[in-house]
Amino acid sequence: MIELSHVSKYFGDFKAVDDISFSIPTGQIVGLLGTNGAGKTTTMRMITGFWGTTxxxxxxDGEDINSDIVKAKSKIGYMPESAPLYAEMIVEDYLKYLCQIHSQKPSEKIPELCKTCGxxxxxxxxxxxxxxxxxQRVGLAHALINDPEILILDEPTSxxxxxxxxxxxNLIKEIGKTKTVIISTHILQEVESLCDRVIIISAGKIVADSPTSELKESFGQNVAVNLILEGCTFTEAKKVFSAFDEIKSVTKREDDFKSPSKKAIGIRIxxxxNIEIRPExxxxxxxNKWTLYEMTNVKNSLENIFHMLTQKDVK
Incomplete structure (x- = not known):
């Protein structure tokens, strides 16, 4: 169990993390998301004890990390994006070396890691x-060498x-059955396929914390309707559709759609x-006797939600 309560972190006058609170139970895989500079790496480093909180x-597990930092760290395995490996060492010798550092029996631990990490x-x-x-597998074995209760992975598939x-x-899914796993990644499809829960940080604050399956529901499933029309101009269509209270805006389609004729236009409504507007x-x-070539729903995605919640981080 990891619990953060009103955690902030300053670097000089700069507030990297701003009063965040969350808890993660054992056996949950959590995706920690945010743009570069949003505060997610700082948060991970505070959880590992590498940096203290301001x-x-x-x-x-209910104990303040500062009361016994060594004991707290013994429960955590951490794999940074570029795992710090000794390139000149043989894999088996490297794992034996790690076993010695962590007071583990190589004869017991190494076969277990070989099987777990392939x-x-x-x-x-x-x-x-x-x-x-x-x-990456060796780096993961390094993070698992002391059989930690908590595993923190920074861009594990980069x-x-x-x-x-x-x-x-698949390896992370298996590990996540018995351990608390935090994954920081920019690959949003990875979060959708791996994580039970998503925490999104923007400008040092938590802007979303939800089970992955419920996040899209929170922001609506149907965000737009794509049309390909003929028999009208974009200006004419925009004027007609903008009269609906249920329609927020009408824009030209910027995706690479295949136009069926030179006179056809692409529109996104x-x-x-979460409103079904297609019948209207x-x-x-x-x-209006226009020709309709296409009308499809554009489903909300984790990527859309991420961009919406973190837009102020982008300069």
């Missing part, structure tokens, strides 16, 4: 000779090919909330 408390085939290879995917990404994701749109098109 104010507020962080508790690991390292059996590369145990006799130099780390520097490994593919990016296997290096730079991997599709097959390697799938392997690492943005609706207010169709009636208007028939009434």
């Amino acid at each position: 104010s507020g408390n962080i508790r690991i 390292l059996t085939e590369v145990m006799d290879k130099n780390i520097g000779e490994l593919s990016r995917g296997y290096k 730079g991997l090919d599709p097959n390697q990404i799938e392997d690492v994701r 943005h609706v207010n909330g 749109i169709f009636k208007v098109i028939v009434k």
Whole structure:
């Protein structure tokens, strides 16, 4: 269990993290999202004990992290984006070295890590000779060496090919059955496929904290309707559709749609909330005797929600 209560962090006059609070139970995989500079890395480093808080408390299994920092750190495994590996060492020797540091028995721990992280085939290879995917696996083994209750992963699939990404994701899912896992990533599809819950940080504050399955519902499922029309100009269509109270705005489509004719136009109708507006749109098109080639819902996505909530972070 991780608990943050009114945690803030200053660097000089700059407030990197601004009064955030959340708790994560054992067995939950949480995606921690935010733009660069939003405060997510600072938050992770405070949870690991690498940085102290300016104010507020962080508790690991009910105990303040500052009361016994060594004990707290012993419960945490951390894998940064670029795992700090010794490239000249053989994988097996590296794992033995880690076992010695963490007072683990190599004869018991190494076979377990080999199986969990899929390292059996590369145990006799130099780390520097490994593919990016296997290096990530070694980094994950490093984070798991002391069998931590909490695992914090920063961009765990960065730079991997599709097959390697799938392997690492499956590995994280398996680990997440018994451990608390925090993942920081810019790959939003990864969050949707891996995480039970999403926490989004913007300008040092939490702007969303919700189960992944419920986040889209919170912001509406249907955010727009795409049209391809013929028989009207964009100005004419905009004037007609803008008269609806349920329609927030009407814009030209910027996606790469395939136009069926030179006279056809692409329109995107943005609706207010989770409203089904297509029947009314169709009636208007028939009434004005326009030709309809396409009418499709644009579903809300985690990417759309992320952009909406963090837009003020983007300079």
